[in-house]
Amino acid sequence: MKDVEKTSVERQNSRKRLRRRQRWTNVYGLVVILLVLTAGITISYTFLFNISEIRVAGQSDMYTAEEIVAASGIKEGDNLLRLDCKKSAQSILDQLLYVETADVDRKFPSALEITVTRCIPAFNVNYGSGTLLVSKKGKILADNGFITPDLPIIYGLDPADKTPGKMTTSENKHKNEAFEAIIASIVKMGNDKIMTVDMSDEHSIMVKYKNEMIFKMGNWNDVEYKLTLAENVMNTEDVKGKKGYLTMIGTNQCSFRPSDGPVVSPGRPESTTEPVTDEYGNPIKGERDPNQEAEFEKRNSNRRTEAQTTSPNYAGYSDNQWSDNSDSQWTDDNSQQWTDYSENQWTDNGYGQWNETPTNQWSDNSSVGNDYGSQWSSGDDSGYMAETSTYSEYEDGGYAQ
Numbered sequence: 015m016k017d018v019e020k021t022s023v024e025r026q027n028s029r030k031r032l033r034r035r036q037r038w039t040n041v042y043g044l045v046v047i048l049l050v051l052t053a054g055i056t057i058s059y060t061f062l063f064n065i066s067e068i069r070v071a072g073q074s075d076m077y078t079a080e081e082i083v084a085a086s087g088i089k090e091g092d093n094l095l096r097l098d099c100k101k102s103a104q105s106i107l108d109q110l111l112y113v114e115t116a117d118v119d120r121k122f123p124s125a126l127e128i129t130v131t132r133c134i135p136a137f138n139v140n141y142g143s144g145t146l147l148v149s150k151k152g153k154i155l156a157d158n159g160f161i162t163p164d165l166p167i168i169y170g171l172d173p174a175d176k177t178p179g180k181m182t183t184s185e186n187k188h189k190n191e192a193f194e195a196i197i198a199s200i201v202k203m204g205n206d207k208i209m210t211v212d213m214s215d216e217h218s219i220m221v222k223y224k225n226e227m228i229f230k231m232g233n234w235n236d237v238e239y240k241l242t243l244a245e246n247v248m249n250t251e252d253v254k255g256k257k258g259y260l261t262m263i264g265t266n267q268c269s270f271r272p273s274d275g276p277v278v279s280p281g282r283p284e285s286t287t288e289p290v291t292d293e294y295g296n297p298i299k300g301e302r303d304p305n306q307e308a309e310f311e312k313r314n315s316n317r318r319t320e321a322q323t324t325s326p327n328y329a330g331y332s333d334n335q336w337s338d339n340s341d342s343q344w345t346d347d348n349s350q351q352w353t354d355y356s357e358n359q360w361t362d363n364g365y366g367q368w369n370e371t372p373t374n375q376w377s378d379n380s381s382v383g384n385d386y387g388s389q390w391s392s393g394d395d396s397g398y399m400a401e402t403s404t405y406s407e408y409e410d411g412g413y414a415q
Contacts, residue, residue, distance in 0.1 A: 060093070062123070063093055063094040063095055063122060063123055063124060064091055064092065064093050064094070064124060065088070065089075065090050065091060065092050065093070065094060065097075065124060065125070065126050066090060066091075066124040066125070067090075067124065067125040067126070068083055068088065068090065068125070068126045068127075068128065069121075069125065069126070069127045069128070070082050070083065070127075070128050070129075070130070071127060071128070071129045071130075072129040072130040072131055073130065073131050073132040074113075074130050074132065075132060076110075076112040076113075076132055077110055077112070077113070077130075081110070082106060082110065082113075082116075082128060082130060083128065085105060085106045085109040085110050086102040086103070086105055086106050086116075086118060086128060087102055087105050088102055088118070088126060088128075094120045094122065094123075094124070094126065097118075097120065097126070099118040099119070099120070100118075102118045102128075103116040103117060103118045104116075106118075106128070106130065107153075107179075108179060110130075111133070111155065111178060111179050112132055112133045112155070113130050113131070113132065113133065114130075114131045114132060114133040114134070114149055114150065114151055114153060115130065115131045115151070116128065116129070116130045117129045117130075133149040133150075133151075133153060133155060134149060134150055135147050135148070135149060135155055135162060135165065136148065136149055136150040136165060136166075136197070136200075136201065137149075137165055137166050137167075137168055137197060138161045138162055138165050138166065138167045138168065139167075139168045139171055139173060139182055140161070140167055140168065140169050141171070141172065141173055141176070144157055144158065144159055144176075145157075145158050145159070145160065145161050145162075145167075146158070146173060146176060146182065147162055147165075148182050148197075150197065150201045151181075151197075152181050152182040152193070152194065152197055153179070153180075153181055153182070154173075154175075154176065154177065154178050154179065154180050154181070154182055155178060156178055157176050157177075157178060166200065166208045166209060166210065166211060167209070167210045167211070168193065168196075168210075168211045168213065169210065169211070169212045169213065169214060170189070170212055170213040170214030170215070171184050171189055171193055171213055172184050172185065172186065172189065186216065188216040188233075188234050189213055189216045189234070191234050192213055192216055192219060192233075192234035192237060193213065195234065195237035195238060196211060196237050196241075198238070199237055199238040199241050199242075200241075202238070203238075203241065203242070203245070205241070205245070207223050207224050207225065208221060208222070208223055208224070209222050209223060209224045210222045216233065216234050217232070217233045218230065218232065218233075219231045219232065219233070219234065221241070221244070223248070225248075225257065226257045227248060227256075227257060227258060227259075227260060228258075228259050228260070228274075229241075229244045229259075229260040229261075230259065230260065230261040230262060231244070231262060232262045235265075236265070240262060240268075243262075243266075243268045244260050244268055247260055247268045247270060248260070252270075253270045256270075256272065257272070258270055258271055258272040258273065259271050259272075259273070259274050
């Protein structure tokens with residue numbers, strides 16, 4: 015019995031020792047793996063993947079390969095893994111003015127390749143007292159006091175920094191977005207027909223083409239689509255070769271008009287009346303018109319003379335004050351009321367003239383104790399003249415002419 019118990023205890027102790035041994039084995043293995051990884055990384059960053067060859071490609075006719083490599087800050091023997099490619103590329107752009115783009119790529123195990131493109135002057139950015147010469151990507155190449163010929167001129171951007179080598183930006187977020195989209199679209203489309211772009215108002219951008227077509231593009235949204243739409247409209251048979259104005263209507267339509275004047279409604283002739291000016295030749299603003307005032311005074315004088323001659327019992331409208339009762343009735347100081355039987359409103363233009371359509375008439379609703387009544391009828395010049403008519407009173411109280 016004792017032998018059985020002893021055997022059971024020994025078996026339990028043996029299992030515990032095996033489990034402890036297995037745990038320590040796992041720990042040892044993990045430590046070894048970590049040591050190997052550490053050694054491998056250390057060797058990679060020190061002895062392996064060191065640069066032994068640097069290649070320069072692309073368009074670099076303004077600079078030699080040695081100048082480009084020196085601007086990148088990279089030297090042979092530098093480790094590829096420890097290299098910051100973006101920082102090196104930006105260093106090339108900052109130091110070499112006429113490099114448009116720069117890419118730095120690792121070529122394992124020991125080579126490096128630098129690819130550059132040269133800047134091409136593409137735009138004039140005018141800021142009032144000077145003009146920036148800008149590349150296709152928007153890089154400032156020069157701050158000139160003149161405009162470079164044959165390049166589009168951009169007005170109203172208000173660049174925040176004018177330092178050559180920096181990117182052209184505006185403090186106005188919307189103008190900045192519009193500028194980037196416009197130059198990208200022009201470069202992408204290969205459009206050499208644009209002469210000027212006015213961005214003074216980012217909500218109403220104006221594009222002028224070399225064929226003297228003016229495109230009212232609107233705001234800064236969907237610039238590429240709008241420029242493409244305008245190009246398509248100019249190439250249609252109805253518009254091609256013409257001069258005029260293109261205007262965005264909504265978000266997906268563009269209209270063409272030969273002039274920028276007001277739109278004339280169909281069926282209504284366009285007014286050809288010359289603008290009225292004062293004695294110094296300045297246009298008169300507002301509703302005053304000396305010629306009309308003189309004509310009205312002449313007609314009123316004729317009316318007063320005619321009324322005094324043909325209607326002695328009439329009180330004379332020249333001394334009456336007419337007021338609007340807001341219910342289509344006009345009342346004079348003699349307690350007479352004149353009712354408009356039409357549904358139209360009468361408006362006073364300030365010259366003693368009441369404007370209405372030529373078919374409406376005013377009739378006297380008051381009880382006048384004589385044989386004279388007055389009727390207002392419209393003339394061709396929209397003025398109204400008093401026509402005197404004689405009425406006979408019947409015994410039943412009715413009146414007939």
